[in-house]
Amino acid sequence: MATVSLSSGVRSALSSLGSTKTEAQQAQFRLATGKKVNSAVDNPVNFFTASGLNDRAGQLTDLLDGISNGVQTIQAASKGLDSITSLVKSLQSTVKQAQNDAASNRPKVTSNVAGGLATTAEATLRNSSQREAALNKLVIDDNGVTANTATAGYQGNLGVATAGAGTNAVQIQAGNTTYSFSFDGTTTLRDLVNNINSSGIATASVGNDGQLTVTGSGSDALTIEAGTLNAGVFAAVAGDNTALFGTADNTAVVASGNSAVRTTLVKQFNDLRDQIDGLAKDAGFNGINLLGGDKLSITFNEKTGANKNKLDVQGETVTATNLGIGSAVDGTATGNDYNIQNDTDLAKAADALTNVLTSLRATSSSLGSQLSVVETRQNFTKDMVNTLTAGADNLTLADTNEEGAKLLALQTRQQLSQTALSLSNQADQAVLRLF
Structure with missing residues (x-):
C-alpha cells in the first residue's frame, strides 16, 4: 500500500481540527452530565474527596428517617400525657363535685x-x-x-x-x-x-x-x-x-350518712380512671410506646463504637395504679381506694390527684427536653447533609455557563480549522493547472 504524503499545511490543519473536536466532545459531555469531574481520570483528588463527602451525606440522610421516627414517637407520648392530664383534671372535678355534696352526707x-x-x-x-x-x-x-x-x-x-x-x-x-x-x-x-x-x-x-x-x-x-x-x-x-x-x-x-349524688359519681370516677390506662396504651408510634415502658434509641451519626452518638429515651409505664390513683368505692375502702362517701378519703383523693398532675408535668417536661434535643439534631443533620453535598458539588460540578461558552468557541474554531484545511488543499490543487 502506497504511502500518501501530506503537506505541512494540511497536516497542521488536520491536527488542529482533531484537537478542537476532542475538546468540543469534552465540553459536550460536561454539559450533558453537569460535572467537570466524572471519573478519577478527570481529577483523582477531587473525585475521591467528593465521593467521600457524598457517601457521608448519604449515610446521614438514611439516619434522618430514624430521627424523624424518633421525633414522632416522643410527640405521640407527649400528646398522650397531655390527654392523660386532661383526664386527671376531670377526676379532680368529680372529686370536687362529691365534696360539694357534703351536706347530704352528714350522719x-x-x-x-x-x-x-x-x-x-x-x-x-x-x-x-x-x-x-x-x-x-x-x-x-x-x-x-x-x-x-x-x-x-x-x-x-x-x-x-x-x-x-x-x-x-x-x-x-x-x-x-x-x-x-x-x-x-x-x-x-x-x-x-x-x-x-x-x-x-x-x-x-x-x-x-x-x-x-x-x-x-x-x-x-x-x-x-x-x-x-x-x-x-x-x-x-x-x-x-x-x-x-x-x-x-x-x-x-x-x-x-349517705349521699345519692356521691353514689352516682363512683362510676364516673372509675370510668375516667380506666380511660387513663387505655389512653396510655394507645400513645405509641411505629411499635414503640414510651408510656408503656418501652425504650427509644435514636442514632445521630454514622460512626460506630465509642464514636457513635445516640440518645436513649427510657419510657415509663403509665397506669392509674402506677400514678397512685385508687378506685372509688361506695362504702368501706381498702388499700389505695377511696370511699366516696367519706370526706377524709375525698381529701386524700384530691391530694393524690394534685401530686399526679405534678408528676405528669415533670414527665412531660422531660420528654419536651428530649424532643428539643432530637429536633435540634434533626435540623443539624439536614444542614450537614446540605453542607457535604455542596462541598462535593463544588469539587465536581461543571460551570455550565463556562462550558457552554467554551463549546461555542470550539465549534467556531472547528469551522475555522475546516476552512484552513480547505485552503491548504486548494494550494496543492494548484499544481494540476500545469497540466
Missing part, C-alpha cells in the same frame, strides 16, 4: 322521745315554745331515773341518772376522734347542746317539736352515748341514752 342522730323532750302541754305550763321548754330542762334527775315533767314553777328534767362513781358525761366519736365532756345537776339541755357544738366533730340543736338532733361535722359515722367519766375513762350507763334519744336499748346511738 344525723335525732331523738324520738314521745312528745319530744318537752311536750306541748309542758310548753303551755311554762308559757314558752316547746323548743325553749326542752332547752331549759335539767339533764339529771336528782331524785330517781324518771323524767320529771315541767310545771309552771319547775323547769323539769330529762331523767338521766345521777352518777355513782365519777361524774355524768357524754362521749361523741367520729372516725378516730373522740370528745367527752362532763355535766352536773345544774346542767340544762341547752348546756349539753352548747358542749356538743364546741366538740368540733358534731353539732346539736333542738327543733320546734322538742326533739334533740346531733349531726356530724364530717362524713364519718357518728357515735354518741351518755354515761360516766372517771379519771378520763368513759363508761356507758343504762338508761341514759334512752332518756336523751328515746332508744329502745342502752347502747350507743350510731348514725352514718
Whole structure:
C-alpha cells in the first residue's frame, strides 16, 4: 500500500481540527452530565474527596428517617400525657363535685322521745315554745331515773341518772376522734347542746317539736352515748341514752350518712380512671410506646463504637395504679381506694390527684427536653447533609455557563480549522493547472 504524503499545511490543519473536536466532545459531555469531574481520570483528588463527602451525606440522610421516627414517637407520648392530664383534671372535678355534696352526707342522730323532750302541754305550763321548754330542762334527775315533767314553777328534767362513781358525761366519736365532756345537776339541755357544738366533730340543736338532733361535722359515722367519766375513762350507763334519744336499748346511738349524688359519681370516677390506662396504651408510634415502658434509641451519626452518638429515651409505664390513683368505692375502702362517701378519703383523693398532675408535668417536661434535643439534631443533620453535598458539588460540578461558552468557541474554531484545511488543499490543487 502506497504511502500518501501530506503537506505541512494540511497536516497542521488536520491536527488542529482533531484537537478542537476532542475538546468540543469534552465540553459536550460536561454539559450533558453537569460535572467537570466524572471519573478519577478527570481529577483523582477531587473525585475521591467528593465521593467521600457524598457517601457521608448519604449515610446521614438514611439516619434522618430514624430521627424523624424518633421525633414522632416522643410527640405521640407527649400528646398522650397531655390527654392523660386532661383526664386527671376531670377526676379532680368529680372529686370536687362529691365534696360539694357534703351536706347530704352528714350522719344525723335525732331523738324520738314521745312528745319530744318537752311536750306541748309542758310548753303551755311554762308559757314558752316547746323548743325553749326542752332547752331549759335539767339533764339529771336528782331524785330517781324518771323524767320529771315541767310545771309552771319547775323547769323539769330529762331523767338521766345521777352518777355513782365519777361524774355524768357524754362521749361523741367520729372516725378516730373522740370528745367527752362532763355535766352536773345544774346542767340544762341547752348546756349539753352548747358542749356538743364546741366538740368540733358534731353539732346539736333542738327543733320546734322538742326533739334533740346531733349531726356530724364530717362524713364519718357518728357515735354518741351518755354515761360516766372517771379519771378520763368513759363508761356507758343504762338508761341514759334512752332518756336523751328515746332508744329502745342502752347502747350507743350510731348514725352514718349517705349521699345519692356521691353514689352516682363512683362510676364516673372509675370510668375516667380506666380511660387513663387505655389512653396510655394507645400513645405509641411505629411499635414503640414510651408510656408503656418501652425504650427509644435514636442514632445521630454514622460512626460506630465509642464514636457513635445516640440518645436513649427510657419510657415509663403509665397506669392509674402506677400514678397512685385508687378506685372509688361506695362504702368501706381498702388499700389505695377511696370511699366516696367519706370526706377524709375525698381529701386524700384530691391530694393524690394534685401530686399526679405534678408528676405528669415533670414527665412531660422531660420528654419536651428530649424532643428539643432530637429536633435540634434533626435540623443539624439536614444542614450537614446540605453542607457535604455542596462541598462535593463544588469539587465536581461543571460551570455550565463556562462550558457552554467554551463549546461555542470550539465549534467556531472547528469551522475555522475546516476552512484552513480547505485552503491548504486548494494550494496543492494548484499544481494540476500545469497540466
